[in-house]
Amino acid sequence: MKGRSAIPELPEVETVRLELAPWLTGAVIIGAALLDARPGPKYAGLERAVGRRITAVNRRGKFLLLPLDSGDELIIHLGMTGVLSPQPTSHLRVKLELDATPSALYFRDTRRFGRFLVVPAGDYTSLPTLAALGPEPLGPDFYPAQFAKALRVKTAIKTHLLSQRPVAGVGNIYADEALWRARIHPLMPSAHLSAQSVACLCQAIKEVLRESLEAHGTTLSDYRTVNGEAGGFGSFLQxxxxxxxxxxxxxxxxxxxxxxxxxxxxCPHCQQLPAQ
Ligand SMILES: [Zn+2]
Known part of the structure; x- marks a missing residue:
């Protein structure tokens, strides 16, 4: 990769989730501190996490959801450059102290698009993207007939995918990859896709995400797994x-x-708009 910047997408966030789960599940948050960050819509309610046990590490789309034993939920969105790590580095925004080993979780976020907040479980009024998320692409609720219903809009298919509404977790990289595999022009109005194209795209999204998950995500300029490793999918981008x-x-x-x-x-040959 040539220093390209891109957002962590579903495979990257899922890779992080799998690394966090054995460490954080069951851990009690002993302390929570904002470092170089101000309380506001992106960083809210952290004091409510103190003294609470993390009961699971879940994911919806590109959001990490950590339910607490108080009935609240800690929500983490990595934004473009967010990294979760047990080691302190530069550009730190949040530190959680834990009764676990390692005993600290740091949130580093160079470009400040990330979020780290505590809300009542399931109350996503401050997170409209999360509230409107479509089904998980690798779950049972994402299949061609359902996908076709979600595509009954005039919006260009790429724009619609990026909204996360027809399906969760597909961002810029995997939208391009899936549309290329399904031979669909990114500007095609969603509602104009044939049933066959919808089925192809549904399948392509699942394949691209599965392959990337197996490679632990795409190598991006800032994305790192919790262990500090870059992902391995970059060389597979088509x-x-x-x-x-x-x-x-x-x-x-x-x-x-x-x-x-x-x-x-x-590809202007493989992915054509129909003649007007
Ligand atoms: Zn081509």
């Missing part, structure tokens, strides 16, 4: 970040355009 390089399917040049403000990569 279209994302490959503008100017040949399409791996047909050899035409991959093009880059901007959709919903995000760099978007597609």
């Amino acid at each position: 279209v994302y970040g490959r503008a100017g390089e040949p399409c791996l399917r047909c050899g035409r040049t991959i093009e880059r355009l901007v959709v919903a403000g995000r760099g978007t990569h597609h």
Whole structure:
């Protein structure tokens, strides 16, 4: 990867979750401190976590959800550059002291898009993206007939995927990869997709995410697993970040355009808009 910046997506967050779960499940939060961060919508309610036990480490889309034995929920969103680690480093925003080993959890976030807050369990009024999340892409509720219903909007398919509403956890990288696999142009109006294309896209999203999960996520400029390792999926990317390089399917040049403000990569031959 050439120093590209991208957001941790579902496979990266799931990789972090799997690393955190054995450490944090059952741990009591002894102390919670904001470091270089101010209380506000991104950092709220941490004092309510003190003295409480973490009962699980769950994930919805790209959100980590840690239910506490008080009935509250600690919600962590890594944003673009968030890293959770037992070691103190630079750009620290939150420190949790734990009755576990290691005994501290640090939240580092260079670009400050992350979130770290405690809310009553299931009360996501301050988190509209979480409240409106579509089904988990690797769960039983994501299948072609359901997906087709969620695509009955005129919005461009890539924009709609990024909204997280038709399906949770698909961000910029995996949207590009899945659309390329399913041979769908990123600007195609969602409602114009044929039933066959919807089924292809559903399958492609599942495949791309599963493959990336097996590789522990994509190597990004800031993303690290809890153990400080980069992910391994970067070399498997087939279209994302490959503008100017040949399409791996047909050899035409991959093009880059901007959709919903995000760099978007597609093959102009394999992924065509229907003639007007
Ligand atoms: Zn192609």
